Amino acid sequence: MTTKKIMVGKIPIGAGSPVAIQSMTNTKTRDVEATTAQIEALVEAGCELIRVSVPDDESVEALPALIKSATVPLIADIHFRADLAIKSIEAGVAKIRINPGNIGAREKVAAVVLAAKKAGVPIRIGVNSGSLSKTVRALDVPAAQKLVASALENISLLEELDFDNIVVSVKSSDVMETIEAYRSLAGQVDYPLHLGVTESGTRETGALRSAVGLGALLADGIGDTIRVSLAADPVEEIDVARQILQAVGARRFYPEVIACPTCARCEIDLFPLARELKDRLKSSGKPLKVAVMGCVVNGPGEAADADVGLAAGQGKGVIFRGGQAVKTVPEAEFLSALLAAVDEI
């Protein structure tokens, strides 16, 4: 289902817009210097939307300075306090994330919605497996359906308040539950979906769990913006997010280096070559596929299928460009010949 287009500052979300990468700072938001530095590092890494927690008045007071120096839209993440949500909107954030269920009485949610409407600021309804209401927790349905029920309940509340500038997320720390919840929700609403597996884990585990969860959904065409949550420096989330988007073909950030895993037939020292090639091509920005293959069994086929390829043999290898074998070079020239072939495309 095509989703509705929502603008988060200058960044469009939904309706086929590029899936936006977002992250969240983990500095104290009231510490303007530290938070600004982290925002800059995230932007430098390729983050397109940045969320900051706003747990207190000091954090709201820091927002104008943070917004002023940030080159990407900032989103305020608020729990429990309607007044902080309203003040954050007034301070100029591009979007707020709330869980209406914990903002309190309907009048409080209505006040936040009114402020968002006046400012043209979207609201993300951020449903999370760890913060479901008592009523939803008591429902006799599978866990994923509880997330969906909570999202639908909150969407209805905002729609009753005549508000539809909405983004929704239904994150669980369980990967399969997350996939099931988003698939179900995507079939029922046309609001853009913010994807994430919450509390996904440390660097490696979190990256893998996010790749499985977000990758499955993105491959289904579900998801308009993603956040990879890692128990690590948030800057590390960005490369993982990019790799997930690139693997499912949603976006292309750098050349893709395909390397064979090697086996007894391998004739060259392939791993350092593949690593060096990947590093050297990272900033090239060309949306190419480059294959480095260790022998003549699968090598020529894979190399010919890529934009640029190497099929190695004993002490020498064949360089392919655009599916054609272009020259044979000695092993010492593999890297330079591959880079030259990329340059020629």
Ligand code: SF4
């Ligand atoms: S390309 Fe050749 S060396 Fe590499 S894994 Fe396949 S058979 Fe082995």
